C-alpha cells in the first residue's frame with residue numbers, strides 16, 4: 001500500500017450518489033412494520049486519485065439530497081478534514097431538518113469521506129480510526145414475524161451451526177403486540193434450537209405497551225433465559241423504556257433511530273437503556289458514532305452497532321465499550337450481493353481486513369445496475 005500524507009491536503013473533487021432497491025428473499029416483518037424490499041444509497045467520494053465508498057439504508061430521496069446539497073457542501077474541502085465536512089453538511093441541512101433523510105444522506109457521505117482519506121493515505125480504515133481490538137463480535141439478527149417455524153429454524157441453524165455465532169435475535173411484538181402467545185412460542189422454539197450456550201435476544205420494535213412488555217419480559221426470561229429486550233416499547237417513550245428496564249431482569253436496548261448527539265444524550269440521561277444502539281448509517285457517520293459511544297461510556301453503558309455490519313466493523317474495532325454489532329439478515333444479503341471485499345461472519349466476529357486500504361470494499365457496479373432506482 002502506497003500512501004501520501006501530502007495528498008490528504010488535496011481537495012475532495014466529486015461526490016456521487018446512486019440508490020439500489022433490492023427485493024427481500026421472502027416477505028419480512030417485525031412488530032410494527034412489514035416490507036418486501038430494501039433500498040441502499042451508495043456514495044462515492046473522489047479526490048487525490050482515489051475513490052471512497054460509503055452508504056446508508058434509506059429512501060432514494062437521500063441520493064437527491066446528496067446531488068442537490070451535500071456534494072456542493074463538501075467539494076473543495078481537504079480530503080483530510082472529515083470533521084469539517086461533517087459540520088459543513090450539518091449546517092447546509094439546517095432548513096431541511098437533520099433527523100431522518102438528511103442525517104442518513106450525511107452518514108453516507110461522511111463514511112465515504114473517511115474511506116477516501118484512508119485510501120489516499122494507503123492505510124486500512126480500521127487503522128485510520130484506530131483499533132482497540134482485532135475482532136468485533138456480532139449477533140445473528142432476523143427471525144422475522146412473517147417466518148414459519150421451518151424458515152426460522154433454517155436461519156438460526158445457519159447462524160449458530162454454520163457460522164458459529166453465539167448470539168441470535170428474533171423479532172417479536174407481532175401485530176403491535178397482539179400475538180403474545182405466538183411471540184413466546186417462537187422464542188421457545190429458538191431456545192430449543194440453540195441449546196443452553198447461545199444467547200437469545202428479542203426485538204419488539206416498539207410493539208408492546210409498558211405493562212405488556214413487563215409481563216412478556218418476565219415470561220421469556222423465566223422460560224427461555226432471554227437476555228436482550230430491544231425496543232420493548234416505542235424508543236420515543238424514554239420513561240416507558242426505563243420502566244421496563246427497572247422491572248425486568250433483561251437488558252433493555254434502543255437507539256437505532258438516533259440521528260444526532262442530542263438524541264443519544266436524552267436517551268442515556270433518562271436511564272432508558274442498558275445498551276445504547278447506534279447506527280452509523282443514520283447518526284451522521286463515524287465521528288458521531290464515536291461521540292455517541294463516548295456519551296454512553298460516560299454512564300458506564302455499552303454500545304451496539306445497528307445493522308450495516310460491513311460499515312460498523314471498522315469503527316467498532318476502536319471503541320472500548322462496544323458490546324457487539326447486529327449482523328442483520330437483509331444487510332448481510334445486500335452487502336454480499338453488491339460489494340466485493342465484505343467481511344466473513346464465521347466465528348461470530350468480524351475482523352477488519354488490514355491487507356486492503358480503506359474499508360477494503362468495492363461496489364460491483366455491473367451486478368448492482370439491475371437494482372438501480374436513482
Ligand SMILES: [Mg+2]
Pocket residue numbers: 203205230231256
Ligand atoms: Mg431493532
